[in-house]
Amino acid sequence: MFADIAFLLYVGHLIADYPLQTDHQANHKAGPGLKGWTANAAHATTHVVVCGLLLALGAAVLGWRLPLLPALAAVLWIGATHAVIDQRWPVAAWMRLARQSTWASNGGAAHVDQTAHVVALLVAALFLAA
Known part of the structure; x- marks a missing residue:
């Protein structure tokens, strides 16, 4: 069950992070003030909804x-x-x-970002499968 849950949550993450993330969210989600937090909250809510729907689908099927x-x-x-x-x-x-300043300036931050997201998904999957 863990592998199924983890896979569905990962697919949900991919759907919410790429095809469903708007340009506005991508450009402002880390920004200051209300505009930044509104974009960030909208994007995070998309993750909650998509992952919730996929969990419900997995439970049903x-x-x-x-x-x-x-x-x-x-x-x-x-x-x-x-x-x-x-x-x-x-x-x-x-x-x-981690002393990764060179890698950070050459696109490494996107990989570290995605790794952090996947770790959070795995924690959720372990919690649900326990």
């Missing part, structure tokens, strides 16, 4: 018995962690700590 409150907690975790990671400062801080 595969016969899982996922309790509602843990499933809700998992998708809220995904949305909250996504919003924080997309502020970009956690990725920048990690790359400074």
